[in-house]
Amino acid sequence: MNDYDVVLLIEQALTPADAAQVRSLHEGLEEPVTYHVLLPLEDAAARIEAAMGSLSAGEMMASPVLAMSDSEIEALRKECEDRSSTELRATLDALAGAGADATGQVVSGPPIGALAEKVKEVDGREAIILTRPHVVAEFFHLDWTSQARRKIGVPVLHLLEHENFDEQAGGGEGVTGA
Structure with missing residues (x-):
C-alpha cells in the first residue's frame, strides 16, 4: 500500500x-499518511527592512542611515536560522503528538517553488498551506495559496493557524482543484 503524501507549507510553528486539526483531515484514509513539512527560513534581510520601515520618514531624514556590520548581519542570520529550526522541530513534535508521521525541512528559496518541488519529489496527493491571515496579500491574490493553486497540480487547502474549521467557514478558503 502506498503512502498518502501531504506537503504542508507553514509560516510558523x-x-x-x-497539528490535531491537520491530522483530523486524514483520519479516515486507509493508506498511511506522511506529512512533509516545509518552513521558510525567516529572512534576516526582511527583518532588517521591517525594522527600518518602522522608523518614520522624519526619523530617517533626521538620522544617519542605519548601518549594520557584517558580523551583526551574520549574527542576525544565524538567529533566524536557529529560530526556524526550533519552529520546525516544535511542529514535527506537535504532529507526532497528534499521531502523524512527519518529516520536515527549512527552505531558503521561494516558498511556493519549494512546495511545488516537494509535491513532485514525493508524488504528493495534496498540499496544505497554514498561514496567519494576510488580508492585503489575499485580496491581490499574492498569498501562498493563490500562487500554489496556479503552480501545482494537486488540491490545495488553506488553513488559518489558530482557528478551528468552524471559525474559518465561509471565508472563501478550502480545497480547490488545481
Missing part, C-alpha cells in the same frame, strides 16, 4: 491544536 504549529500548535498542538493546529
Whole structure:
C-alpha cells in the first residue's frame, strides 16, 4: 500500500491544536499518511527592512542611515536560522503528538517553488498551506495559496493557524482543484 503524501507549507510553528486539526483531515484514509513539512527560513534581510520601515520618514531624514556590520548581519542570520529550526522541530513534535508521521525541512528559496518541488519529489496527493491571515496579500491574490493553486497540480487547502474549521467557514478558503 502506498503512502498518502501531504506537503504542508507553514509560516510558523504549529500548535498542538493546529497539528490535531491537520491530522483530523486524514483520519479516515486507509493508506498511511506522511506529512512533509516545509518552513521558510525567516529572512534576516526582511527583518532588517521591517525594522527600518518602522522608523518614520522624519526619523530617517533626521538620522544617519542605519548601518549594520557584517558580523551583526551574520549574527542576525544565524538567529533566524536557529529560530526556524526550533519552529520546525516544535511542529514535527506537535504532529507526532497528534499521531502523524512527519518529516520536515527549512527552505531558503521561494516558498511556493519549494512546495511545488516537494509535491513532485514525493508524488504528493495534496498540499496544505497554514498561514496567519494576510488580508492585503489575499485580496491581490499574492498569498501562498493563490500562487500554489496556479503552480501545482494537486488540491490545495488553506488553513488559518489558530482557528478551528468552524471559525474559518465561509471565508472563501478550502480545497480547490488545481
